[in-house]
Amino acid sequence: MTPHDGSLPQGAEHKHAALSDPPPRPAPEQPSRHAPGPRATAPVETAPTDTAPGPDRARLARRARRVLGFVAVLAAGGIALAVLNSGTRHGLLDPRSADPYGSRAVAELLEDRGVTTRVVTTAREAAEAAGPRTTLLVTDPDRLGSRQRGLIRSAMDLSGGRTVLLAPGSHSLTDLAPGVSSQSATAADTLAPACSLPAAASAGRADTGDDRRYTTDLPRATACYPSDGRPTLLVLPAGTRGDTVLLGSGTILLNESLAQEGNASLALQLLGSRPELVWYMPSLADSDPGSDAETEEDQSLFDLVPAGWSWALLQLFAAAALAALWRARRLGPLVTEKLPVVIRASEATEGRARLYRKAGARDRASTVLRAATRERLAALVGVPASQAHDPVTLVPAVSTRLGDGGHDVTTTLFGPTPSDDAALVALADHLDALEREVRTS
Missing domain, CATH: 3.40.50 (Rossmann fold)
Incomplete structure (x- = not known):
């Protein structure tokens, strides 16, 4: 009979819990040394709120190293340009300069x-x-x-x-x-x-x-x-x-x-x-400076800037633009978020099963059951993990470990989606029986 609380049919939830992706293990409960006696275990435990400062310091150190490395590259480039130009560029109309505007x-x-x-x-x-x-x-x-x-x-x-x-x-x-x-x-x-x-x-x-x-x-x-x-x-x-x-x-x-x-x-x-x-x-x-303060009418502030400064400013603007693009496109490392509570594995499995049942997601449930079973069977029969979902490789290896039990390995592991809840429960039973037989063979 179908339960009245909207869960999967009896047996499907437990098969799903046994054959789906392994959920995280619950944190072990530690008895308090100050309590006068044993305390009842609460279904939900509050996770520790204090955070270790180690990861933050490491992240700040990595960021500081990147910034220092970027500054070092800019400084090295500026020194290299100064060294290269020190002997050949002396300004406009300079008889020692070999650049296009020298003489x-x-x-x-x-x-x-x-x-x-x-x-x-x-x-x-x-x-x-x-x-x-x-x-x-x-x-x-x-x-x-x-x-x-x-x-x-x-x-x-x-x-x-x-x-x-x-x-x-x-x-x-x-x-x-x-x-x-x-x-x-x-x-x-x-x-x-x-x-x-x-x-x-x-x-x-x-x-x-x-x-x-x-x-x-x-x-x-x-x-x-x-x-x-x-x-x-x-x-x-x-x-x-x-x-x-x-x-x-x-x-x-x-x-x-x-x-x-x-x-x-x-x-x-x-x-x-x-x-x-x-x-x-x-x-x-x-x-x-004390003799004549007047200048030509057609001279501007940019005319008084020494030659070469405009090129240096252009390089600085280009470096700043590249740095902005580099930092803007940076996604950064993945951050592990600490959950506010620790939930028991059985509760997480039952909750997921109810969600599948409410959404009628038999295709997703059967896919998860079969994928988990294929991975465990591949480890049992010696098939590499990269080929665990390849029927050409996995089915013959599993068949050689079975007797004449009448198992249709291909349909069980790679068959179509169950048409109703009863077929989904039957699929879970067949997957469980197939795995037990391979383990005992």
Whole structure:
């Protein structure tokens, strides 16, 4: 008869408990030493509430090691980049730099022609080194303060050599080239010489109009490479046998553009007319903060940032993005959750059986019964656990251990789902009998 409490038919619950996945063993009951006598065992025991601090400390230690490892990798990468770039990258228009925006190529070509290059970073050094046998190149005239411009102006008047100013603006032209005004260039294409200057005529088209173009009413000034009617290269006579060259762009000196058009020819002729070249690169240590506080109108805060910082910031942003993706996708290890109570195995089995009975899940119940029986039989007959659910391997091995008991091993272990509760009880009995016979054989 079917019980009135909604459980499986009598026998099915106990067969299911015997043949299903083994439930956890109940915690052993410990008698209290302070109790005066034996106490009744409660059906539900409260689990201990105190937690051991060991796993938490281990998890924190693992997390700290990961963070330290990530920081170490970033530091090692930064040190490696600094070491690799320390000998080859010195900044924009630096004759020691071999990167695309350096000028090492033109310095080596000048050396092959017998011109020695000396790099200086202060106006005083540049003024002392200037002479009739030198070409003084100022890479950033607009960075100079009034005191530095005065020193360079005196050297231009007294040295008798050549002075080349790269893209000077109105900030520096007042002292270094009076009578010349500057405007921003509008075209970046190569320009034709359109003048009688021998160096320009032999060089041909060149990239001189990327930054500045000039206007002047000075007599005997040679104007070349016009852009929209205004020259981007001016040659002004200055002092005894000396001259001043205003070049609207330093593109012709860069490593990446030296081989284009007539850039190399024009650069070598402008800088190689004397046996010595003084390459003056104004530095922050040479600045004069008390003399001039004004800057060009078209300069922004980013123009004052030293070269290379933008690339370093980009790398930091990329590293931060990768770290965020790494941490966001991290699932972490499985966490064992402690149950608030410990339930007896028999109660857990009966509760599961009632759930199967209420849901009419005979398919699930029979699958669990058969799977558990197949695993135990495989261990008894010597079949590997990986092949316990393979009928081709398991059925012959079990059949050899049975007599003529009339068992249909294939149907019992791999048959269809029982059609009703009675068939489910019968299946449980057949599985139990089959296992007992194999154990006793």
